[in-house]
Amino acid sequence: MTFLGANLRVVGGPVVFLLILVGLTIFVINTGFKQISQVQNKLTESQKQEVVLASKLDTLQKGRESFENFSDLSVIAIPDKPPTAVISSQLKTLAGTGGVVITKISGTAQRVNDSPLQSVEVEMTFEGDLNQALGYVNMLPSTLPLLMIEEVRLSGQESVTRTQMKLAAFFAPLPQTLPAITTAIGDISEEEKGLLTKFSSYSQPTFSSAELAPGGPYERVDLFNF
Amino acid sequence: MPSINLLPRDLAPKASFIKASGAIRKLTTLGVIALLVSLGVSIGLFLIISNRLKVSTARKEQLEQNIKALQATEQKLVLIKDRLAFASDVLARPSGVEEAKAIQELVGVFPEGVGVKAIDIKPDLTSASFQTQDSLVLTQMMATIVSSGIYKKVDLMGINFIPATGFTASFNLTN
Numbered sequence: 001m002t003f004l005g006a007n008l009r010v011v012g013g014p015v016v017f018l019l020i021l022v023g024l025t026i027f028v029i030n031t032g033f034k035q036i037s038q039v040q041n042k043l044t045e046s047q048k049q050e051v052v053l054a055s056k057l058d059t060l061q062k063g064r065e066s067f068e069n070f071s072d073l074s075v076i077a078i079p080d081k082p083p084t085a086v087i088s089s090q091l092k093t094l095a096g097t098g099g100v101v102i103t104k105i106s107g108t109a110q111r112v113n114d115s116p117l118q119s120v121e122v123e124m125t126f127e128g129d130l131n132q133a134l135g136y137v138n139m140l141p142s143t144l145p146l147l148m149i150e151e152v153r154l155s156g157q158e159s160v161t162r163t164q165m166k167l168a169a170f171f172a173p174l175p176q177t178l179p180a181i182t183t184a185i186g187d188i189s190e191e192e193k194g195l196l197t198k199f200s201s202y203s204q205p206t207f208s209s210a211e212l213a214p215g216g217p218y219e220r221v222d223l224f225n226f
Numbered sequence: 227m228p229s230i231n232l233l234p235r236d237l238a239p240k241a242s243f244i245k246a247s248g249a250i251r252k253l254t255t256l257g258v259i260a261l262l263v264s265l266g267v268s269i270g271l272f273l274i275i276s277n278r279l280k281v282s283t284a285r286k287e288q289l290e291q292n293i294k295a296l297q298a299t300e301q302k303l304v305l306i307k308d309r310l311a312f313a314s315d316v317l318a319r320p321s322g323v324e325e326a327k328a329i330q331e332l333v334g335v336f337p338e339g340v341g342v343k344a345i346d347i348k349p350d351l352t353s354a355s356f357q358t359q360d361s362l363v364l365t366q367m368m369a370t371i372v373s374s375g376i377y378k379k380v381d382l383m384g385i386n387f388i389p390a391t392g393f394t395a396s397f398n399l400t401n
Contacts, residue, residue: 007243014250021257028261032268039275046282053289060296063303071302074309078316117312130342134330137347141323146313149322152347156357161342170316175308178300181290185303192310199313 052184059187070188070196076144077199080174082107082120083145086205087169090143091124094203098136100128100163107169121150122167130154133161143203145169320349328376328401329354335374339363343394352399353383359392368395377401 079086084107095102104125128136133154140147150166179185188196231238293300325347333342336356340363343355358364364385371380379400386394 006239010239010243010247011250014247014254017254018250018257021254021261025257025261028265028268032265032272036268036272036275039272039279043275043279043282046279046286050282050286050289053286053293056300057289057292057296060293060299060303064296064299067299067302067306071305074306074313078309078312117315130333131330134326134333137326138330141321141326146316148316148319149326149347150349152322152326152345154342154345154347156342156344170312172309172312175304178297178304181293185300185307188303188306191314192307195310195313195317196306 049182052182056185059185063187066188073144073196073199073204075174076204077146078117079145079171082118082171083169084120084122086145087120087122087147087167090145090203090205091122091140093206094136094139094143095126098128098139099132100126100136102126117170117172119168119170122147122169123165124167125162125164127160127162129159130156130161133163137163137165139203140167142201144199144205145171322347322349324401325349325352328352328399332371332374332376332399335370337363337366337370340367350400352377352401353396354399355394355396357392357394361393364393364395371397371399 087107088105091105092102102124105122106124107120107122126133126136137149137152140149146169148168148170150168152166153164155162329345329347329352339358339360341357343357344353345355346353356367358367368382371377377399379398381398381400383396383398385396388394
């Protein structure tokens with residue numbers, strides 16, 4: 001026992017110190033690594049967001065003018081409200097250009113599935129000679145708001161062709177919120193530019209529903225003075 | 227004067243234990259030095275990264291402010307993208323646009339003496355009935371429909387002859 005006690009006294013102290021050191025090292029490495037990796041992760045995330053924000057700012061600064069012009073055009077193509085009045089006006093204007101006489105126009109609002117894109121079905125009847133009728137039908141796809149030809153029925157009666165047509169015009173509610181500020185937003189793509197260029201060559205309405213304002217009643221100072 | 231150890235030899239620690247003890251002490255000293263150095267390096271690294279994070283956060287805040295100042299422009303860009311997504315959806319739907327163009331082209335190349343009785347245009351299919359008084363013109367008209375190459379598929383659905391009105395030929399045309 002005494003022999004063991006003397007040997008243990010010699011080795012015990014340094015071994016205890018070594019064990020404390022090992023424990024301390026494990027603690028320091030564990031805590032330090034966690035702290036450093038947390039800050040490093042935050043830095044990486046912050047730098048990524050910085051790149052996204054810089055790119056977003058660059059896009060917004062460079063495209064400022066073109067976005068102003070194109071936003072109106074895009075809303076004319078797909079308005080936010082049923083475009084029945086605008087479509088009727090467009091159809092009448094184009095009928096004058098195409099030399100046909102409209103005898104009936106009617107519009108019904110209908111929903112396309114659960115999509116926010118809804119459509120208005122427009123039914124119309126017009127008369128004119130065959131070439132004028134076909135010419136008129138072919139004018140419609142190059143018109144804003146966008147129209148889709150669903151069915152055309154032409155029936156000839158000597159020089160007058162009577163045409164019944166079903167069209168669909170579309171509308172969708174405007175976006176209500178902007179994406180988060182750190183969300184990346186790309187510039188207008190080449191495909192989107194192509195669409196906008198095409199739309200700018202289309203026949204556009206002389207008024208849009210957004211511009212309609214009440215024409216009265218106006219305030220009368222003297223109620224008895226008409 | 228020489229030192230005299232009066233304790234019995236059995237009570238003194240063994241030389242191997244004394245040697246091991248010395249080695250452990252040296253190892254502990256080296257470990258402490260290594261621990262202090264790594265602690266210093268870790269603290270330094272932590273401070274450097276924290277400083278970089280601070281700078282990056284400041285730059286980010288500045289960028290966010292600049293973007294907020296251009297919020298109206300961002301709204302317009304979001305609006306354009308939103309509307310064009312819907313427009314692409316509309317343009318991708320089946321429509322009678324190509325069919326309307328094709329029938330106008332076909333009627334434009336018909337021989338003299340052919341009249342249109344009825345045309346029904348739907349997406350992907352056109353049904354048409356054409357009239358003529360003359361059987362020769364009827365033949366020419368049918369040859370024109372086939373040879374014009376406007377339609378990929380031409381189905382003759384029927385030919386009627388009524389002496390008062392002449393021949394009526396009905397077709398299903400697919401482009």
